[in-house]
Amino acid sequence: MNEHFMDFLTILLPTYFFFYMSITLIYRNKKSVLNRVAAFLMLAFLFYFLSEYMKTSLLPQFQMQIVLYGSAPMLLFIICFLVHLCILMGNPVTLAYKKWLPFIYAAPFGLWLVFLMTKDHHELYNIHITDGRSPLDPLFLQLTITFVAGYILLSVLLLAVFWYRTTEAKPKKILRSLLFSLFALFAWFVLITLLLQTGLLTTRNAMILYFIGYLLWAIELRHLIGKHDIMPDYRKLFHVLFKSAPTGILLVDKKGSIIEMNPRAVSWFEGISVDDLSRHLFMKKETTFDGLLSEVARHQYQGSAAHWEIQMASPTSGLMDFMAGIDVIEGTNEDLFVIHLTDVTALKETERRLMVSEQSYKHIAHHDSLTDLYNRAAIQEQLEQKVAGSDWFAFILIDLDNFKPVNDNYGHLVGDYYLKHIAHVFKSYAQPGDLIGRIGGDEFVLVLACSENIDIPQMVQQRLSQLNNTSFNYMNVEIPVSFSAGVSVFPETQRM
Template sequence: MNEISLDFLTILLPSYVYFYMAITLYVRNRKSPHNRVASLLMLSLLSYFMGEYIKSTLYSTYEVPIVLYWNAPMLLLTISLLIHLCLLISGTLSNLANWLIPAVYGLPFTLYATLLVSYDDRSLYNPEVNGGESPLHPLILVLAISFVGGYILSSVLILTVGWRRSHNPRQRKVLQLLLLSLLTMFGWFVLVTVLLQNGITTSPESMALYFSGCLLWVLALRIIVNKYDFLPDYRQLFHTLFESGPNAIILLDKLGTVKQMNPRAALLFGSGDEAADPAGALCFDDGTTLREHMQDRKSGTRPQADGELHVGMPGSGRTEFLFHADVLPGVDEELLVLHLTDVTRLKEAERRLAESEQRYRQLAHHDTLTGLYNRMAINEQADGLMKRRRRFALVLIDLDNFKWVNDTFGHVAGDQFLVHISSCLRSASGPNDMLGRLGGDEFVILIPDPVRAEELLGDISARLGPLGQQPFQIGQERIPVSYSAGVSEFPSDGLSLTELLRSADEAMYRVKRNGKNGISVYAS
């Protein structure tokens, strides 16, 4: 074999392999520390082999500085990265390794830097030495053999500890293969060294054998990576995410049959023979089931991707979900991935909040005793009518005998009397009338679009006539209802509620002065 063929097989070909390995490992997952360290390991091997090629082929006159200041540091960096990678792969990287890794990198470089400072370059490496002897100074040779052999054995020890501690069968298999490859490479290096020391092989031949063994180890490492995908294990990662997901995830075929459920979904629907049918149990608000919607897809209907579903589970009441559905691509059959987020508590909180808001609005706009509009609500209703320039009549009612009922029968009876009056007003009012209590024994009615002014008194009298015909019963006592009412109109009798109340109050007191128990329309 000529020199060019030897250089290609031992230097150039491994360099191409290391470059390819470095790029693919880094691109595969640059965020993974495993991949970053493995990529740097390949780059350091690439740099070492390229230095050998440059030294022996291109710039032989610079052989000494290339060996001392490029090849040797790259070799030390390679074995240090090997230790680092084994710590990561074996899972033994702990607080102890946090200070161990800097020592792994620092110790060989410190000793080598000491040799460079202490000795002349020519004494450390003499390329003119031949006859089977090493051109390296004995101290550098001892340093190289000690650290290369020691670090390879340390890597074997680290992988062995990780293999003994691991309970994952897949990881144990990976560590076994890595151990076997490292032991094989170490044994090969020992054999080549023995052959060199006994003069069976020359120094160039031994270097070719060293490089060939290293190349075979890298190729074996690549096969392990491809076969077991441990840098990183995406399938294991996604399986872990699927199993530990906080939401229910269900995998269904196009007929709605469950193919797989995560533990959260199994907790909701059960598992085994007693499991509920999710596609049949999950319902939309219109009462249709998820399976019915999936069957509609056969006719070309576009599947609903997001929405709300609910299910009634025995013993747990109604459970409500937000769902998101995705068609799973790249599989032999059409599969649907259903993500369910339990929003039962959120929905219950929303309902309670809506009820609380409704109660608040009821308290803020209605009289607590009678349930009629209070003064603030009457103001809002009147403002709304006035903003729309809508004609309306205001009827102000004052009870003539309320004080006597309170004084004679007590305040409880007085409250009951007011409730009786409000019930009578509801019965007598029209569908669009707005009833309110201003306070005490004063009531008000807003009548949108009333009859003409000359007919207004008759219309109000017809509305309030039944009020005087329904006496209040307390015990054996029947108390007749007597009231005085004043009527004003918008906009003829006022342009604000205050003006309309003042006009109606003036008309009402006209009735009071004329003997009470009557109705009067304000005359501007």
């Protein structure tokens, strides 16, 4: 058979396979370091085979340069990538060995550079040797064989450690197959090397057998990737994510019927029939849950707007609050929706408590603690607003006449009851729009809405007469109410 055709079959043809391997590995997962290293390993094989084909068939006159600067570094890359790949595949058991990767790469390439810089290239590769012996310098050849055999053996040991320590059935099966293939490659490499050293094989035939061994090992590696799926199974990964997601995920049809939901959603909706679930979900907007799905299907909500607050009355957990995101699944025979629910019950409860606290603080800041009437600051704020709006109002300042004797004769506790009685009378006869406040110990304020067409003195007299007609009873003792009052009208001042 023609030698060039043999070179094509045994050297060039495998390069197409390695190119295909590298592309498929990168395509599966570009972000995976394992995939990238495996792809680099295949590319190193590709360039190694191309270098050998160029040396033997295309450019034999440059075989020294091609071997020293092409085949040799590619062979070193192959064994380094192989060790790197085995360390990654053994993760996490072999993770501690990653710190040695710089040394693993530097050792063979360092020696290769030392030989290139210290020895004549014609001594390293003697093109005049044509009797079947290797044209490489004996020491250079010996070290190359040592590194190749040693790194293959190191790869076997790394996989063996991982195989021994792992307890999962599938990784054990994969590693057992890889161990066998690597051990076979190592044994094949040793056997061909021994035959080459004893002179039973010429260098050309030995190289062909080396190539055949590498090719068979690569085919076995590709078989393992295809059969056992060494690379991540993304369908299973997404299934795991679906099952373990901290948010509730529901698959719903256009009628609102739930097709599937993850375990987190199942735990939230415990005790609720799947068919009745939509009736337990309440929207803050004026729409039903089914109506919301119809609006989403018509693409009325896009981007960040497609988020809603939903409440659910759970028979086991009580009232729950959710933030819902709804996406339409396109490309199916019917409208399907994926609903993502995030439990914000604790957040909403805290928000509600803060609102109550804020209202309470605001009430305390604007009301008298004894009578619960407006205090001085609140009255002043309300008056400023009325003045700014040019509203007509009557401002009545009331000063109790006999408050001190009440405190002196009956005690301050009774005095407090007396002030509360006065506040109660004001509240009982208050009209819409009135402002009632206590601005001092025994000083009260009435602000009454009015207009220029109203007889203001008569209106004030009528309202104050209600206080004149009442008295305070304590321990069967009747204490009359006596007071003095002054009136001012905005925007015109009148006197009582």
